[in-house]
Amino acid sequence: MTVDTRFRVVGRLDLLTMDLIGTADFYHQLFGWEFTGDFSSPDTTLMRGDPDEGVAVVLTGDGVLGETLGRVGRWEMFFSVASVDETAERSWRRGGDVIHSPVLIEGGSRVALIRDPTGAVFGVVEDVPPGRAADAVGCERGRMVGIELHTTSGEVAADFYCEVFNWTTSADPDPSAVLFNRAGIAFAGLVADPSPVLAAPTWVVYFGAPSVGDACEAVEWLGGSVLAITRADGAGFAALVADPGGAVFGLSEA
Secondary structure, eight states: OOOOOSSOOEEEEEEEOSOHHHHHHHHHHHHOOEEESOTTSSEEEEEOSSGGGOEEEEEESSOTTOSTTSOOSEEEEEEEOSOHHHHHHHHHHTTOEEEEEEEEOTTSOEEEEEEOTTSOEEEEEEOOOTTOSTTSOOOTTTOEEEEEEEOSOHHHHHHHHHHHHOOEEEEOSSTTEEEEEETTEEEEEEESSOOTTSSSOEEEEEEEOSOHHHHHHHHHHTTOEEEEEEEOTTSOEEEEEEOTTOOEEEEEOO
16 A cells, blocks of 8 residues: 655654663664664664764664553554544543653653554654654665554444544555545555464564565575565565564565
């Protein structure tokens, strides 16, 4: 599915891991990402492209909200919102579960962690400083090219996100999927029939790769695993993979 990531929707991406150094090396070799900071501290930051363009990903041992979900080895996606408190309340009123109440984090941003009615977890963040959005930096290899919700109930999920975020939906060429839109622009996909390789409903972030086949070979050589490879009509290959710590993400030639 084709989506547009030119405007800010994702305000922060956290990569939770038990092995900061090993994980940093994996993504450095796979995408050329450069990490900065003290690897003996709970978190360090990832810079892509021109460092002046800002933080793209936070690599962390416990996440901004701690061990709320009781596990590491995962990507946490935070949507940028005007008010975390209002979004958390709307989510609760529409059947979501606020699993971590709004809290102020280092840097001055406020965040919360929410589980949608189908079980997919996402975060919300406000007051993201300019240049710190996850989609602020562009590069051919490792650029964020899309996000996708894999869920067990497409209708329930679509209603929830449209009511909470004022998104709309539109048809996708894939009959099992729809597109989320904001201001008339498609920016995310919703797959109603979740991939069997995913244990539960989840949001997946996709990164660009000139060749998904070559990238999958690199993932396995670096100690990760390839979960699934697909090809859409008229589009390039895409894959779901996992890093050595088990964090699942996507690769796409689109």
